[in-house]
Amino acid sequence: xxxxxxxxxxxxxxxxxxxxxxxxxxxxxxxxxxxxxxxxxxxxxxxxxxxxxxxxxxxxxxxxxxxxxxxxxxxxxxxxxxxxxxxxxxxxxxxxxxxxxxxxxxxxxxxxxxxxxxxxxxxxxxxxxxxxxxxxxxxxxxxxxxxxxxxxxxxxxxxxxxxxxxxxxxxxxxxxxxxxxxxxxxxxxxxxxxxxxxxxxxxxxxxxxxxxxxxxxxxxxxxxxxxxxxxxxxxxxxxxxxxxxxxxxxxxxxxxxxxxxxxxxxxxxxxxxxxxxxxxxxxxxxxxxxxxxxxxxxxxxxxxxxxxxxxxxxxxxxxxxxxxxxxxxxxxxxxxxxxxxxxxxxxxxxxxxxxxxxxxxxxxxxxxxxxxxxxxxxxxxxxxxxxxxxxxxxxxxxxxxxxxxxxxxxxxxxxxxxxxxxxxxxxxxxxxxxxxxxxxxxxxxxxxxxxxxxxxxxxxxxxxxxxxxxxxxxxxxxxxxxxxxxxxxxxxxxxxxxxxxxxxxxxxxxxxxxxxxxxxxxxxxxxxxxxxxxxxxxxxxxxxxxxxxxxxxxxxxxxxxxxxxxxxxxxxxxxxxxxxxxxxxxxxxxxxxxxxxxxxxxxxxxxxxxxxxxxxxxxxxxxxxxxxxxxxxxxxxxxxxxxxxxxxx
Numbered sequence: 001x002x003x004x005x006x007x008x009x010x011x012x013x014x015x016x017x018x019x020x021x022x023x024x025x026x027x028x029x030x031x032x033x034x035x036x037x038x039x040x041x042x043x044x045x046x047x048x049x050x051x052x053x054x055x056x057x058x059x060x061x062x063x064x065x066x067x068x069x070x071x072x073x074x075x076x077x078x079x080x081x082x083x084x085x086x087x088x089x090x091x092x093x094x095x096x097x098x099x100x101x102x103x104x105x106x107x108x109x110x111x112x113x114x115x116x117x118x119x120x121x122x123x124x125x126x127x128x129x130x131x132x133x134x135x136x137x138x139x140x141x142x143x144x145x146x147x148x149x150x151x152x153x154x155x156x157x158x159x160x161x162x163x164x165x166x167x168x169x170x171x172x173x174x175x176x177x178x179x180x181x182x183x184x185x186x187x188x189x190x191x192x193x194x195x196x197x198x199x200x201x202x203x204x205x206x207x208x209x210x211x212x213x214x215x216x217x218x219x220x221x222x223x224x225x226x227x228x229x230x231x232x233x234x235x236x237x238x239x240x241x242x243x244x245x246x247x248x249x250x251x252x253x254x255x256x257x258x259x260x261x262x263x264x265x266x267x268x269x270x271x272x273x274x275x276x277x278x279x280x281x282x283x284x285x286x287x288x289x290x291x292x293x294x295x296x297x298x299x300x301x302x303x304x305x306x307x308x309x310x311x312x313x314x315x316x317x318x319x320x321x322x323x324x325x326x327x328x329x330x331x332x333x334x335x336x337x338x339x340x341x342x343x344x345x346x347x348x349x350x351x352x353x354x355x356x357x358x359x360x361x362x363x364x365x366x367x368x369x370x371x372x373x374x375x376x377x378x379x380x381x382x383x384x385x386x387x388x389x390x391x392x393x394x395x396x397x398x399x400x401x402x403x404x405x406x407x408x409x410x411x412x413x414x415x416x417x418x419x420x421x422x423x424x425x426x427x428x429x430x431x432x433x434x435x436x437x438x439x440x441x442x443x444x445x446x447x448x449x450x451x452x453x454x455x456x457x458x459x460x461x462x463x464x465x466x467x468x469x470x471x472x473x474x475x476x477x478x479x480x481x482x483x484x485x486x487x488x489x490x491x492x493x494x495x496x497x498x499x500x501x502x503x504x505x506x507x508x509x510x511x512x513x514x515x516x517x518x519x520x521x522x523x524x525x526x527x528x529x530x531x532x533x534x535x536x537x538x539x540x541x542x543x544x545x546x547x548x549x550x551x552x553x554x555x556x557x558x559x560x561x562x563x564x565x566x567x568x569x570x571x572x573x574x575x576x577x578x579x580x581x582x583x584x585x586x587x588x589x590x591x592x593x594x595x596x597x598x599x600x601x602x603x604x605x606x607x608x609x610x611x612x613x614x615x616x617x618x619x620x621x622x623x624x625x626x627x628x629x630x631x632x633x634x635x636x637x638x639x640x641x642x643x644x645x646x647x648x649x
Contacts, residue, residue, distance in 0.1 A: 001071065004034035007059040010072060014045060015053045015102045020628040022100040025054075026063040028071045037072060040080035040087070042112070044073045055082045055105065079117050081109050081230060083247045085285060090245070092280050096616075097643045098568070098623040099270020107266065108245030113223040121231050125209045129179035130172045137161070138312045148176050148253055148288050155282065157300045158292035158312040159546060161322040162515040163482060166292060167200035170255050173290060175204050178235040182252025186238045187274055189261040190474070191216055192460060197238050197257075205236065213239030213246055241266060244277045254278050255290040260297035260508045261474075262646065271642045275299060294515040294545070295508045298501075298556065301549035302563045311546070319543055324486075324517040324524030326541045328532035346487070350527045351444055353485045354468070358445050360523070362484030363467040365476055367513045368437050368454075369493040376431040377405055379419035386419075386427060388412060392600060395427070431493050441468045453477050473509040482518040484525070491530030491537070500561055500648045503536045507548055510540050562644060566616030568623055569648075571598060571606045572639035576630075580639070581607050585622040587615040604638065608648065619643075 011024040027045055029037045037043060037056055045054045051073060063069060082090075082105065090104040129149060135141030138158070147154040160166050174184035188194050194214060201210045211225040211234045228234050230247040237246035241264060244254070256264075256278055264274040275291070282289040289309065291300050303309040314322075329347045357364045370376070374397035377386040386395040386405065393409025395417065405414040405427055418425045432440075442450055445468060453459040453471040461478045462469060469477060494506035510528060518524030530537045539548035557564035570580045574595070581592045586609065595607035611619045623641050630639065 001030045001032070003071075004029045004031050006034065007061055008034075009060045009063045009069070010037060010043070010056045011058040011060065012043065012045060012054040012056050012072075013101050013105070014047045015106075016047060017102070018631050019100055019624070020632040022094070022102070022624075022628070024057060026065050026069055027054075028069045029059070030071055033072060033075050036075040036078035038078070038080055039084065040082045041078060042076040042081060044076060046070055046073055055087070057082070057084075057087050077112060077114070077117060079112075079227070079230075081112070081226075081247075083230065085251070086245055086247050088284060089277070089281050092284060093272055093277055094270060095624070096276065096280065096620055097270035097272045098620040098627065098641055099272075103269045104245075104272075107242050107268065110222050110226050110242075111219060113220045116220050116223045116227065119224065119227070122208070122228075122233055124233055124235070125206060127175055127178035127205055127209060127235065129176045130204075132176075134172055135169065135312075137318060138314050140310060140312055144290075144310075144312060145173065145176050148173060148182075149180050151180060151182060151252060153282070153286050153288050155289040155303070155309040156291070156312045157296065157304055157309050158290060159296055159314070160292055160294050160515075161314045161319055162294065162324065162517070162543070163322055163519070164294075164515075165200070166257060167197045168204070170197065170257065170290075170292070171200040171204035173253060173255060174201070174210070174236045174238075177253040177288070178205065178209070180252075181235075181250060183235045183248035183250050184237070184253040184255070185243060185246050185248055185251065186236075186255045186257070187243050187264075187278070188238070188240060188257050189263040190240065192458065193257060194238065194240060195460070201236070201238060208234070210234055210236035210238055211246070213237055213243040215240065215242060241274055244274050244281065251281075251285050251287050253288045253290065254282050255292065258293040258295075258508070258512070259291045259300060260293065260295065260504060262505075265646050271645070273644065273646075276644070279303075293508075295511045296545040296549040297508075298504050298549050298552045299563045301546065301553045304546075305550070305553065313546070321521065322519050323543045324514060324526050325520040326514060326526040326528065326543070328537045328541060329527050329529050346444075346489075346529075347527075350487050350529070353525050353527050354441070354487060355445060357484035357525075358448050358466045358468070360484060361466045362523075363462060363465070363469055363479045365479070365483045365486040365513060365516060366437060366441065366468060366470045367476065367486065367488045367509070368432065368470060368472060369490050370431055370472060374429045374432060375408065377427040377429060379422060379424050380426040380428040381424040382419060382422045383428070384419055384421045386414070386417065388414060389417065397429075431490060437470050437489065441470070451477065473513070476513055476516060479516065482522075482524065483516050484518060484523055486513050486517045486526045488513060488526065488528040488530075491528055495530065495534065495536065500556070501646070504549070504552055507536050507539060507545060510536075511543075511545060514540065560610060561648065564613070566611050566613055566619055567644060567648065568609045568619060569606060569642045569645040570595075570609065570623075570639070571642075572604060573637040574605050576635070576637045576639040577605055577607050580623065580626045580641070581609065583622065583626060585625060587611050587618040587622065589615055590619060608645075616643075 132142040132145035177184040211228040232249045259275045388407035391410045393407045395405045449467040451469045453475040458475045459477040591610045593608040595605040598604040
């Protein structure tokens with residue numbers, strides 16, 4: 001067959017799953033396929049004797065390959081699904097994360113739904129820009145919207161005040177970009193946030209003015225929304241994690257809400273964080289960026305410190321008007337002195353706060369760390385956490401009627417358990433779950449409606465009136481008009497986690513719950529069960545998330561942890577880990593921490609590699625090369641490489 005008369009060579013990324021072949025390959029395009037095989041289309045090629053999917057990323061007049069080129073077998077669809085800017089972003093993300101192009105594209109482009117492609121292209125809606133004065137409650141707010149309207153690339157970290165309608169603010173920012181011919185992407189952590197944001201978008205730009213991208217949608221619906229972006233039908237895309245790759249035309253704004261949420265961490269290779277992708281896309285495309293939340297992540301604090309982004313903050317006077325009164329109820333020593341804790345493990349101030357709200361026919365939010373009944377037990381004598389003798393999993397009491405402890409991992413009953421430290425055979429509750437908490441509050445305030453929101457039973461919004469709402473972090477229902485009070489229980493359970501982000505995450509969870517409470521002038525009260533001297537509690541009481549984030553950033557810089565440095569986790573068999581950590585290709589300033597045995601997997605070990613920020617790219621490149629070399633020689637021993645792992649400790 002004759003090759004195409006114009007630009008007959010196609011450079012394609014072949015979906016081969018082999019890291020050592022993570023590059024483009026050249027194929028010929030026949031004259032018959034030339035019209036359909038445009039850059040960004042999906043094709044089928046013969047690779048190593050097998051028909052394989054591939055994406056066309058370039059067309060050229062000639063190839064640098066000296067051998068004979070094979071023809072593309074067929075064009076899967078003439079639909080352009082991988083735009084140039086998204087392909088460039090996928091390559092940049094893969095390089096930063098020591099991954100492969102196809103691993104990223106697999107997350108960026110949803111599976112094809114052929115029937116959906118036959119849908120006619122609808123007319124693009126019109127957009128109306130809101131008055132920038134709507135952001136007047138924040139210093140630099142109107143200026144930020146004006147810059148977006150002018151096609152500039154302002155980058156900001158927004159600290160929303162308690163009770164703020166953040167969905168409405170984001171809808172206004174997106175409409176500002178769209179009304180001036182630019183596109184916008186808004187990414188949120190989960191489906192609940194997406195539902196609320198979609199309602200605000202409908203109110204701002206109409207139901208046809210935006211596309212909703214979510215993995216929860218069915219194949220047809222998801223692909224239809226994707227095509228509305230790639231075809232330029234809409235200028236605004238909203239969604240969860242993968243929406244950061246939305247093929248929006250003329251992108252002018254990227255916004256993320258609550259960028260510290262761990263749901264933004266991609267669990268599949270190459271394990272990127274959406275915030276990092278957003279920063280890359282903003283840099284590559286020269287787009288505006290907005291990171292917003294009631295709290296502030298340490299990563300956002302680093303952007304502010306580097307002057308890469310500007311702060312959007314309300315005045316202290318406005319903060320005082322909007323926030324509830326927040327009180328710390330002390331630590332275990334304080335609780336042991338309080339007679340009220342003997343039945344409910346709550347100080348009298350917390351109990352009285354809840355009762356007052358109920359007596360005023362108002363709802364009370366009670367945040368607990370975990371779902372279940374008693375999800376964690378400890379030795380009654382020395383408080384050593386109780387572990388299963390079989391698998392080392394945590395022991396807990398599964399339900400109120402259970403007279404035994406059971407492993408939360410393998411399910412075995414712990415009938416002959418004894419403490420490995422003091423040999424005691426009796427337990428005490430280490431953490432109370434949502435079920436046990438609901439039971440206790442039912443006794444404290446009898447006859448009151450109790451609502452539980454946790455796990456796979458999440459309540460989005462409660463009905464007006466008095467109620468005791470027991471919820472785990474992130475599952476708090478919204479209350480019309482706000483809660484009268486919030487009790488943040490078992491603060492030590494957050495702060496004692498052996499995790500680098502324990503303090504940051506405690507603040508994020510607490511402030512998100514406190515933001516649902518009425519202002520102090522309307523009687524809003526928050527009681528946090530933690531010692532008042534702890535910095536994170538001080539920051540919560542003063543509603544100063546930026547102060548805490550700056551403090552955490554300074555501590556991490558002193559200790560040599562992200563975001564002050566770049567790190568990578570190398571996990572696998574001792575020989576595989578040793579080969580990587582001992583490589584001569586690592587950057588000269590690379591420091592190895594470990595290796596240590598992986599808990600519960602004695603055959604595996606884990607090492608951390610640390611480099612200065614300026615050598616982060618070199619580290620990722622060296623690790624990618626190590627993966628490629630293993631792939632080329634078909635190494636079978638287990639090895640996992642993750643740049644910027646969230647769990648360092």
